[in-house]
Amino acid sequence: MKVAQINNTDYRYKTSFKGIIRTVWRKTPSPNGVHLIDTIKHKNNSWMFRPNVRECIRQYNAFSKLFPGTEKVNVYDCACSLGYGVYGFLLWLLSGHEKHPERFFPIIAKDYDEDIIKAAREGLLPLNEDEIWNICDVVRKDDVIKKEDLDEFFHVDYNNSENMLIGTKCYGYMAKPTKILTDKVQFSVADIREDYVNIEPHRSLVWATNFWPYMGKEDRYKLAQNLYNQFAKGSAIKISDDFDNNRICLQDSKSTAELLLDTGFHPADGIKNIFVK
Numbered sequence: 001m002k003v004a005q006i007n008n009t010d011y012r013y014k015t016s017f018k019g020i021i022r023t024v025w026r027k028t029p030s031p032n033g034v035h036l037i038d039t040i041k042h043k044n045n046s047w048m049f050r051p052n053v054r055e056c057i058r059q060y061n062a063f064s065k066l067f068p069g070t071e072k073v074n075v076y077d078c079a080c081s082l083g084y085g086v087y088g089f090l091l092w093l094l095s096g097h098e099k100h101p102e103r104f105f106p107i108i109a110k111d112y113d114e115d116i117i118k119a120a121r122e123g124l125l126p127l128n129e130d131e132i133w134n135i136c137d138v139v140r141k142d143d144v145i146k147k148e149d150l151d152e153f154f155h156v157d158y159n160n161s162e163n164m165l166i167g168t169k170c171y172g173y174m175a176k177p178t179k180i181l182t183d184k185v186q187f188s189v190a191d192i193r194e195d196y197v198n199i200e201p202h203r204s205l206v207w208a209t210n211f212w213p214y215m216g217k218e219d220r221y222k223l224a225q226n227l228y229n230q231f232a233k234g235s236a237i238k239i240s241d242d243f244d245n246n247r248i249c250l251q252d253s254k255s256t257a258e259l260l261l262d263t264g265f266h267p268a269d270g271i272k273n274i275f276v277k
């Protein structure tokens, strides 16, 4: 699968695992002004039910309890890549686990990378075998996990597999989300560093996962503060463990969890990586 070139000559990219999932590099002048070195601007890598399906289900249950009742909940994914996070949550909502799934619709999914949003709107998700079985597990109608249960949500071309993984062999398929899913998500381009002002303060749930280290220390601090100020009491933010709290990626500054706590958020009762104002 091809991704459109980034036109700006300051950037270059290489495709990686899952084909469309890219690493975008920014050329940076060296201190002596002569050579150009490359730094990672961002990666679009993502997958369904990250970090794992059990943890995701625990979190989805928690969202339901954080916002009890039937009133509308405003859900945003502010660095959505191809929309794996959004689709994972929708699959759970639409499979009988939540009493009033419609209160979470539509989900507003944004990313500042125009190419990835274009691809998200076209709607072709690379899925590996594990992701496919995890989806079947979440959407299953009885005790048996069957591939047919997935058909309502994705058209998968099983005849066209790709060997996608570096290292151990793993086969992947292209999956087209059906209208049941795509009707409930709105993709658009935005940089959360400016776009936080468009978050509805009340009853909002903001997914902000696996992108904080790309922003740099100053922007991370500013964004945490701006989100806190934008939120009304009770709105919540979800981050991730694997990248957002990784001290090596954060170059030894505070983890995103610590940053949110310093800003005034408090941890949601018993649920890792969810913080509430």
Ligand SMILES: C[S@@+](CC[C@H](N)C(=O)[O-])C[C@H]1O[C@@H](n2cnc3c(N)ncnc32)[C@H](O)[C@@H]1O
Binding pocket: 042, 043, 044, 045, 046, 047, 050, 078, 079, 080, 081, 084, 085, 110, 111, 112, 113, 116, 190, 191, 192, 193, 208, 209, 210, 211, 214, 215, 240
């Ligand atoms: C590693 S992916 C993570 C995708 C998804 N949130 C997840 O957890 O799997 C990082 C994404 O963040 C996006 N991103 C980075 N900085 C951003 C910003 N300031 N505003 C919006 N999107 C951003 C990138 O374009 C990329 O698609």
